[in-house]
């Protein structure tokens with residue numbers, strides 16, 4: 001397995017994986033254009049796992065100079081429980097540490113078992129508003 005930075009040619013495969021895992025929410029947040037914006041963002045780490053030339057998983061997060069926040073890991077359902085999530089988690093943590101991060105948070109909409117396996121504990125709530133215009137009538 002190869003872990004490498006996201007490339008624009010990975011978009012289609014990642015959309016398919018996110019949809020299969022029911023992690024494809026809003027087009028403007030999870031869609032192809034958003035992936036290309038993340039790719040251009042200096043603060044972001046956007047990794048893919050590739051096996052035999054096929055994308056089988058992805059991980060995405062940001063380090064803002066103080067805190068690292070992992071937004072998502074998503075593995076092709078056919079490839080889950082074969083160690084891919086672990087390798088992506090370890091690589092993105094390594095990248096954040098190299099930038100200076102001393103801790104890492106993760107947003108987890110579903111099960112917490114995988115994260116607990118690697119020592120994450122549930123702490124603060126994450127609160128969400130969408131669309132952003134609802135904030136003070138922007």
Ligand SMILES: CC(C)(COP(=O)(O)OP(=O)(O)OC[C@H]1O[C@@H](n2cnc3c(N)ncnc32)[C@H](O)[C@@H]1OP(=O)(O)O)[C@@H](O)C(=O)NCCC(=O)NCCS
Nearest residue numbers: 021072073074075080081082083084085086110113114117
């Ligand atoms: C959760 C997910 C990222 C884990 O990746 P994975 O490649 O399937 O997991 P791995 O094979 O790397 O598992 C590594 C370890 O975590 C454990 N683990 C994996 N998924 C687990 C779960 N749901 N509950 C408890 N433990 C889990 C494995 O048993 C393994 O432990 P071991 O080394 O002691 O055997 C992946 O299954 C996935 O994409 N799920 C759907 C989307 C999702 O929920 N993403 C996370 C929220 S962003």
